[in-house]
Amino acid sequence: MSTTTDADTSDDSTSTGTETGLAAETAAGPDDGVLVVEHLTKRFGGLTAVDDLSFAVQEQEILGFIGPNGAGKSTTFNCITGTYPPTEGTVYYRGEDVTGESAYDMVKRGMARTFQSFAPLYDRTVVKNVALALTPDKLFSLSGLRGGTRDRAVEICERVGLGDRLDQTPGELPHAGLLRLELGRALATDPELILVDEPFAGLSNQEVGEVSDLLADLRAEGLTLVVVDHNMRGLLDLIDRAIVITFGSMIAEGTPEEIRTDEQVQEAYLGGEL
Amino acid sequence: MSTATDRDGHDDRGRGRGGDLTSLLDPRSLPLRHQFGLVGLVLLAIFPLFVPTTDIPTFIGAIYLMLFAMSWDAVSGYTGQISLGHAFFFTLGGYGSAILNIQHGLNPFLSIPIATAVAALGGLLIGVPALRVRGPYLALITLILIPITRQLFVLFSDSFLFIAPGGLGGNSGFTTPTTPLVGAQPGAVITVGELGGLGRFVVGNLASYYVAFLLFLIVLVVLLAITRSDAGNVFKAISEDESAVAASGLNPAKFKIFAFVLSAAVGGLAGAMAVHSPALNPLPQQLLTIELSLTVIIAAVIGGIGTIVGAAVGAFAFELTEFIFGLSTLQFQLPLVGQSLEDLFPLPLFLIGVLTLFFLPEGIVPGNIELGRDALTWLRQRRGDREAAADGGESWAETEFEPAGRRNLEATSGPGGPSGFERTVERYRKRALEYGHDALDRTRRVIREYRR
Incomplete structure (x- = not known):
């Protein structure tokens, strides 16, 4: 099945040529990027949350994944990260078909994620939250006894700006601290790609700047990032490229400048279609 | 709270790195709480020597109840997958070993490990639905196991396939005694006490106590090792937030099933050992009851859920209270209620359980x-x-x-x-x-x- 789809899409790309990025993206094949999503569709009963969405994420880029509330961003995320399987379509990671793989297997492949609503473990300290992600997925392991785990976890906490809050519990952290903790846990899984879900929601302008700097640094160190947000504030300054979706379909794709001036995007955001 | 954790973590690290092995093993260098634990173990070891000999079986029962409570804590206390029917696993072990011993003529040295394996299999059976069913629904499934199994015992009281040609004993259990593991009787696997007269039975009971105590030590070490390692960390994380565990690259299903199998195996082993001791017989009213399932939970709650040690302390407190309430010197009609103290049991302890939940929700030990x-x-x-x-x-x-x-x-x-x-x-x-x-x-x- 996937081979015919491949053939179809490559045909498309040759016929439409390279005139727009949008067409090129629809033509994504398994090897066109680190993460390739092809004809992804997710239906919940009669509701189509994601409708035939295709895009590719390039190595070491920061891709913005933008759309108004309810556009299907989180559903796309959840289909990619194995929270639930897509109804149709294929997800490729590094050229391999990983559609419907479980969340922890995706993490093991090198694709970490953060949660928009934050999912820390409230029963333990910040450093122990991060240390859990350093734990090997084995029933019997002695890694905890060697004591290196804590040192590594401390290092990661410092990296994400939680160095002075190591022994606090997540309940004591401010909103931005919880976001940093999400990033810390993602980093502790030693990822190549992080899907960051709505990092800027609820942050002050200064915090948006700090988190943007952190994400830019991570990219400079070789990570690939996909950042989801419904709010373009802060995001357009950070990203290299953006995809805008609404009602589960892509309406625009391009550089931040192109997105800013795109009429369809303005319509979607300002409710212009009414 | 945060400062306490900080202090604790700091202490442990300091000790772990600074001291060589001898100083690590020196009880004086241990944290105070571990010293208390050691004192408790020593007391548990010497205490039957000071108990009226006829009461020793009560305390053999206490040790097995401790093991039952610890097995419950290993899965429900840690992963938060609440089982209300843990007596099912104790029964698998106890009945399994009794049937193998009585009806198939197997030596307890063989019947006990086989029955433990059967119980572990039972744990797998419950662990798999636990992957899909959560919270109250899982609790209900485990609870329903008890009446279902009880009904099966009645239905197949005469014979049950090739597994139990002599039947499952119905509501009255097995009348043929099992082979005691140790005892003064000539039939016991290990016969102790050559003294003759009553003294032999004292020695027999003491030997049974120490067999149970030895099992307790082994299980304690194993459960502490597992729950204090990374696995224990993951167990507790599962009870907090499974999606966070998965996002950390850990497979929650694997750890949940492991916890169930571990717990069922420990509970089954204790049940199997218990029916070859003076503490318990393969009777449905002793092993397969909702009350026993609740008792182990209350014991763990009183002692402190998710600590293993707390479950043991709570279960011992439970049996000790029952023993004290049953002392003949305390048997007088209580004013107002017109009942003797003994008849009130286990009401006061259940009340203590409720009060603990209210005022010390973390339990006595923590x-x-x-x-x-x-x-x-x-x-x-x-x-x-x-x-x-x-x-x-x-x-x-x-x-x-x-x-x-x-x-x-x-x-x-x-x-x-x-x-x-x-x-x-x-x-x-x-x-x-x-x-x-x-x-x-x-x-x-x-x-x-x-x-x-």
């Missing part, structure tokens, strides 16, 4: 560790104050004999603010008051409703 930690800090702080004060000319005696009230006042109004110990006391006092007010409010509301 609650006291925290309290002790705060008390130690308070003491150290006072000592520090005193030394500082000594420079100022105040003598030790003056501080020592100061009226307690004034000292407290000073401590609270001092520059450092209230100490950790006092904060804890204050917290419990406040909580008690809050609950008192709530209860009053609720009662008033009910009375008002009635009047209408």
Whole structure:
């Protein structure tokens, strides 16, 4: 099945040529990027949350994944990260078909994620939250006894700006601290790609700047990032490229400048279609 | 809270790196709570020597109840997958070994491990649905297991396939005794006590106690090793948030099933050993009851869920209370209720369980560790104050004999603010008051409703 789809899409790309990025993206094949999503569709009963969405994420880029509330961003995320399987379509990671793989297997492949609503473990300290992600997925392991785990976890906490809050519990952290903790846990899984879900929601302008700097640094160190947000504030300054979706379909794709001036995007955001 | 964890973590690290092996094994270098634990173990080891010999079987039963409670804690206390029917696993082990021993003529050395494996398989059977079914639904599934199994026992009381050609014993259980593991009887696997007369049975009972105690030590070490390792960390994380565990690259399903199998195996092993001891017989009213399933939960709650040690302490407290309530010297008609103390059991202990949930929800063991930690800090702080004060000319005696009230006042109004110990006391006092007010409010509301 996937081979015919491949053939179809490559045909498309040759016929439409390279005139727009949008067409090129629809033509994504398994090897066109680190993460390739092809004809992804997710239906919940009669509701189509994601409708035939295709895009590719390039190595070491920061891709913005933008759309108004309810556009299907989180559903796309959840289909990619194995929270639930897509109804149709294929997800490729590094050229391999990983559609419907479980969340922890995706993490093991090198694709970490953060949660928009934050999912820390409230029963333990910040450093122990991060240390859990350093734990090997084995029933019997002695890694905890060697004591290196804590040192590594401390290092990661410092990296994400939680160095002075190591022994606090997540309940004591401010909103931005919880976001940093999400990033810390993602980093502790030693990822190549992080899907960051709505990092800027609820942050002050200064915090948006700090988190943007952190994400830019991570990219400079070789990570690939996909950042989801419904709010373009802060995001357009950070990203290299953006995809805008609404009602589960892509309406625009391009550089931040192109997105800013795109009429369809303005319509979607300002409710212009009414 | 955060400071306590900090202190704790710091202590452990300091010890782990600084000391060589001999100093690590030196009990004096252990943290206070571990020293208390060791004292408890020693007491448990010598205590049957001071108990009336006829009461020793009660305490053999206590050890097995401790093991049952620990097995429940390993899965439900850690992963938060609440099982209300853990007696099912004890029955698998106990009945399994009894059937293999009585009806297939197997030596307990063989029947016990096989029955343990059967119980572990039972754990797998419950662990798999636990991946899909959560919270109250899982609890209900485990609870229903008890009446279902009980019904099967009645249905197949005459014979049950090739597995139990002699039947499952129905409501009355097995009348043929199992082979005792150790005992004074000639039939026992290991016969002890060549003394002749009654003395032999004392030795037999003591030997049974120490067999149970040895099993307890082994299980304690195994469960502590697992729950204090990474696996225990993951167990607790599962009870907090499974999606966070998956996002950390860990497979929650694997750890959940492991916890169930581990717990069922430990419970089954204890059940199997117990039916070859004077403590328990393969009778449905002793092994396969909802009450036993609840008792182990209450024991774990009283002692402290998710600690293993707490479950053991709670279960021992449970049996000890039952024993004390049953003492003949205490048997008089209680005023007002017109019942003897013994008949009230286990009401008072269930009441203690409820009160623990209210006022010390973390349980006796963790609650006291925290309290002790705060008390130690308070003491150290006072000592520090005193030394500082000594420079100022105040003598030790003056501080020592100061009226307690004034000292407290000073401590609270001092520059450092209230100490950790006092904060804890204050917290419990406040909580008690809050609950008192709530209860009053609720009662008033009910009375008002009635009047209408």
